[in-house]
Amino acid sequence: MKFQAAYTYLLAGHKITLPEWKGYWYWCPEEKMIIMHTKNGEDIRFVDTHDLTFTMSFLFRDDWIKFR
DSSP states (O other): OOHHHHHHHHHTTOOEEOTTOSSEEEEETTTTEEEEEOTTSOEEEGGGOSOHHHHHHGGGOSOOEEOO
16 A cells, blocks of 8 residues: 555554565554654654655555554
């Protein structure tokens, strides 16, 4: 799905991922922020990413899926 639809899932409390990822993104209602859960188990706030350009490039993909 495109990120626009995936974002709706995030806001509804679902986790989303991309096919090759081991981690996922989820919405934190307390912080009103996307949290990136990495394959190593680390949670990173979207705005705290080390490479914002790289992270934002994922928003343009259209193969987002719900995390199992």
